[in-house]
Amino acid sequence: xxxxxxxxxxxxxxxxxxxxxxxxxxxxxxxxxxxxxxxxxxxxxxxxxxxxxxxxxxxxxxxxxxxxxxxxxxxxxxxxxxxxxxxxxxxxxxxxxxxxxxxxxxxxxxxxxxxxxxxxxxxxxxxxxxxxxxxxxxxxxxxxxxxxxxxxxxxxxxxxxxxxxxxxxxxxxxxxxxxxxxxxxxxxxxxxxxxxxx
Numbered sequence: 001x002x003x004x005x006x007x008x009x010x011x012x013x014x015x016x017x018x019x020x021x022x023x024x025x026x027x028x029x030x031x032x033x034x035x036x037x038x039x040x041x042x043x044x045x046x047x048x049x050x051x052x053x054x055x056x057x058x059x060x061x062x063x064x065x066x067x068x069x070x071x072x073x074x075x076x077x078x079x080x081x082x083x084x085x086x087x088x089x090x091x092x093x094x095x096x097x098x099x100x101x102x103x104x105x106x107x108x109x110x111x112x113x114x115x116x117x118x119x120x121x122x123x124x125x126x127x128x129x130x131x132x133x134x135x136x137x138x139x140x141x142x143x144x145x146x147x148x149x150x151x152x153x154x155x156x157x158x159x160x161x162x163x164x165x166x167x168x169x170x171x172x173x174x175x176x177x178x179x180x181x182x183x184x185x186x187x188x189x190x191x192x193x194x195x196x197x198x
Contacts, residue, residue: 038125038126038127038130039151040125040127040128040129040130040146040148041122041125041130043070043130043146043148043151043152043153044122044130044132044146044148044153045120045122046070047066047069047070047071047146047153048120048132050065050066050069050070051063051066051070051108053066054066054108054109054112055112058109058112059109060102060105060106060108060109061105062109063104063105063106063108063109063112064101064102064105067101067104067105068101070152070153071152071153071154072149072150072152072153072154073097073100073101073104074097075149075152075154076100076154076155076164076167077096077097077100077101078093078097079164079167079168080100080164080167080168080170080171080172081168081171081172081175082168082171082172082175083172084171084172084175084180084182087175087180087182088182089182092182092186095186096182096186099186099189099190100189102190103189103190119134119135120132120133120134120135120144121133121135123143128147128148128149129145129146129147129148130145130146130148131143131144131145131146132144132145132146134158142158142159143158143159144156144157144158145157171185171189174188
C-alpha cells in the first residue's frame with residue numbers, strides 16, 4: 001500500500017515530463033519547416049504533427065500510436081531504469097517498454113488540454129539536436145529542444161529539463177523505495193491511471 005502512495009507522489013514528479021510532451025501534442029505546425037539539410041528537423045516536426053492529431057482526439061490510443069511511430073521507447077524506457085537496468089529480466093523487457101509507453105500515452109491524454117500551444121516553429125538544427133519554439137498566443141513562448149537518434153525522438157528539453165532524465169528520476173525513486181524490486185515498478189506503472197479532472 002505504501003508503495004502505491006509513494007508512486008502517486010512520483011507520478012506528480014513525472015507529470016512535467018508528460019505535460020511537456022503534451023505541449024508539443026497541442027501545437028499547430030507552422031510553415032518553416034523541414035530542413036532538407038538536417039533530417040533531424042524533419043523527424044521532430046513529423047512527430048509534432050502526429051502528436052497534434054492525437055491531441056485533437058485526446059485518446060490514449062492515438063498518443064500511443066504517435067509514440068510508437070516517432071519515439072524510441074525502447075531506449076527511453078531502458079534509460080529510465082538508470083542503475084537498475086541490469087535488474088530487468090530479459091524476458092520482461094517487452095512488457096516493461098509496453099507499460100512505459102502506455103503510462104506516457106495515458107498521461108498525455110489526461111493532460112493534453114492544459115498544455116496546448118498555438119504553434120511550433122523551427123529555430124535551428126545541429127546534427128541530432130533540433131531547437132524549436134512553442135508559442136502560446138498571448139503567453140510567453142517556450143523553447144523545446146529535441147534529441148533525435150536516426151529517425152526517432154529520444155528526448156525533449158523544455159525549460160532546461162531533459163524529460164527522459166526526469167522519467168529516470170521517477171523510476172529510480174520507485175526502485176530505491178522498493179529495494180530495487182522491478183516487479184513493484186512494473187505493477188505501479190501498469191496500474192490504471194488516476195482519474196484527472198483536466
